Amino acid sequence: MVSDNKDTIVAQATPPGRGGVGIIRVSGPLASKIAETITGKKLKPRFADYLAFKNQNQEIVDYGIAIFFKSPHSFTGEDVVELQGHGGPMVMDAIMQACLFAGARVARPGEFSQQAFLNNKLDLSQAEAIADLINASTQAAANSALHSLQGEFSKKINQLLQQMIHLRMYVESALDFPEEEIDFLADDQITQQLDNIKNELKNIFQTAKQGRLLNEGMTLLILGKPNAGKSSLLNALSETDSAIVTDIAGTTRDILRESIQIDGMPLHIVDTAGLRDATDAVEQEGVRRALLQAEKADHIILLIDEQDQVERTLQELESRLPANNQYTVVLNKCDLVNKTPSELQINNHQAIRLSAHTGQGLAILKNHLKKIMGFQEGAESQFMARRRHLDALQRSSECVQRGEQQLKVNQAGELLAEELRLAQESLGEITGEFHNDDLLGKIFSEFCIGK
Numbered sequence: 001m002v003s004d005n006k007d008t009i010v011a012q013a014t015p016p017g018r019g020g021v022g023i024i025r026v027s028g029p030l031a032s033k034i035a036e037t038i039t040g041k042k043l044k045p046r047f048a049d050y051l052a053f054k055n056q057n058q059e060i061v062d063y064g065i066a067i068f069f070k071s072p073h074s075f076t077g078e079d080v081v082e083l084q085g086h087g088g089p090m091v092m093d094a095i096m097q098a099c100l101f102a103g104a105r106v107a108r109p110g111e112f113s114q115q116a117f118l119n120n121k122l123d124l125s126q127a128e129a130i131a132d133l134i135n136a137s138t139q140a141a142a143n144s145a146l147h148s149l150q151g152e153f154s155k156k157i158n159q160l161l162q163q164m165i166h167l168r169m170y171v172e173s174a175l176d177f178p179e180e181e182i183d184f185l186a187d188d189q190i191t192q193q194l195d196n197i198k199n200e201l202k203n204i205f206q207t208a209k210q211g212r213l214l215n216e217g218m219t220l221l222i223l224g225k226p227n228a229g230k231s232s233l234l235n236a237l238s239e240t241d242s243a244i245v246t247d248i249a250g251t252t253r254d255i256l257r258e259s260i261q262i263d264g265m266p267l268h269i270v271d272t273a274g275l276r277d278a279t280d281a282v283e284q285e286g287v288r289r290a291l292l293q294a295e296k297a298d299h300i301i302l303l304i305d306e307q308d309q310v311e312r313t314l315q316e317l318e319s320r321l322p323a324n325n326q327y328t329v330v331l332n333k334c335d336l337v338n339k340t341p342s343e344l345q346i347n348n349h350q351a352i353r354l355s356a357h358t359g360q361g362l363a364i365l366k367n368h369l370k371k372i373m374g375f376q377e378g379a380e381s382q383f384m385a386r387r388r389h390l391d392a393l394q395r396s397s398e399c400v401q402r403g404e405q406q407l408k409v410n411q412a413g414e415l416l417a418e419e420l421r422l423a424q425e426s427l428g429e430i431t432g433e434f435h436n437d438d439l440l441g442k443i444f445s446e447f448c449i450g451k
């Protein structure tokens with residue numbers, strides 16, 4: 001796949017604002033011609049020339065360095081020119097204008113990376129790793145993104161794809177000789193290879209999960225009745241006083257968010273309106289929004305005031321939750337009932353007793369959260385991952401499992417081959433081997449301009 005893009009695009013590669021140096025990057029068939037128009041010199045590839053940059057009226061707008069990267073030896077795989085001028089907004093704007101006048105058009109967000117992908121310079125997960133590296137806010141996240149950029153994630157995916165293709169071909173070639181009675185089940189080769197594929201999918205999923213955790217962080221939603229201490233817990237965990245806390249039931253109505261880190265694990269905490277059958281329209285809306293958040297959360301804390309009837313309150317809260325939500329019960333205000341912070345069981349569900357007010361037991365909760373999120377302290381993931389990757393791995397894994405069932409239950413080799421083909425397609429979405437334009441548009445539009 002080689003891009004047939006005929007446009008020449010231009011954007012500022014350095015962040016907007018003032019700096020020592022600002023870089024305008026041009027990519028496409030006209031790049032070297034545009035550089036010649038602006039600098040008055042035909043550039044030699046990979047040579048840094050110090051030159052005057054002129055606009056369309058032949059006025060000098062800046063002095064700087066111009067470098068020409070000849071196709072295919074450039075980031076995008078096309079002809080690329082970098083004009084490195086002084087990093088001021090007026091200077092950058094003047095050089096941009098000169099490029100536009102000479103025939104370039106303004107690049108869309110992520111378009112340079114998209115070109116690199118279309119010209120096989122990077123695969124999709126590597127292109128995403130660039131954005132993740134730029135956006136990384138912890139060292140561990142940056143290291144993981146770098147591993148992905150170096151192709152470690154893609155390598156694992158490609159190895160697994162090869163295994164799938166191999167097994168598929170093996171099954172399909174056996175199907176080509178229908179006159180021979182084939183006993184797929186008795187064939188050790190097939191079961192052995194299927195087991196290997198399943199194990200490898202599981203391993204990659206685990207690593208990717210840690211990668212996604214470092215990259216995006218998990219969302220933790222706090223739900224409970226009014227006055228249970230939800231806002232107090234948000235404040236305690238985030239060590240801020242961003243949420244208003246009062247003893248008036250129904251204080252919080254809006255959704256409040258704080259992002260924190262627990263030993264390097266990024267976590268987005270969401271505080272909500274207390275759940276009750278409110279009569280006030282504003283509060284009703286708050287309750288509606290709170291429950292809506294449950295659909296998006298990775299995990300939920302059901303917060304209960306220990307002075308309330310705990311079991312009954314828990315049942316009531318559970319009945320309001322959408323199905324399939326993962327939750328932890330937290331009993332708050334242990335200081336008021338004179339109990340020590342601890343882990344315990346309520347209605348066969350894991351629970352933690354603490355006090356958001358005094359901070360006792362918060363450490364138990366934090367450890368618990370690390371455990372359920374699958375976070376390993378100090379361990380950086382081998383690669384960066386996004387939810388999209390986890391979804392693709394999940395779908396691929398489901399296909400393999402269905403294929404195995406077809407084999408075991410129905411002895412249907414052709415259905416196994418078909419499921420393997422689908423598994424392969426899902427996996428290929430990660431590196432972009434299989435993609436559609438919608439997916440590309442969505443991924444690259446989230447990049448910053450000039451990348």
Ligand SMILES: Nc1nc2c(ncn2[C@@H]2O[C@H](COP(=O)(O)OP(=O)(O)OP(=O)(O)O)[C@@H](O)[C@H]2O)c(=O)[nH]1
Pocket residue numbers: 224225226227228229230231232233244245246247248249250251252253272273274275332333334335336354355356357358
């Ligand atoms: N003693 C004690 N008081 C607490 C504790 N947690 C919260 N409170 C008090 O309980 C009251 C309600 O706390 P909030 O954090 O506002 O409760 P909420 O669940 O956010 O309430 P709504 O926003 O109304 O739904 C406040 O007076 C808090 O000071 C605790 O652990 N111990």
Ligand SMILES: [Mg+2]
Pocket residue numbers: 230231232243244245251252272274
């Ligand atoms: Mg509140």
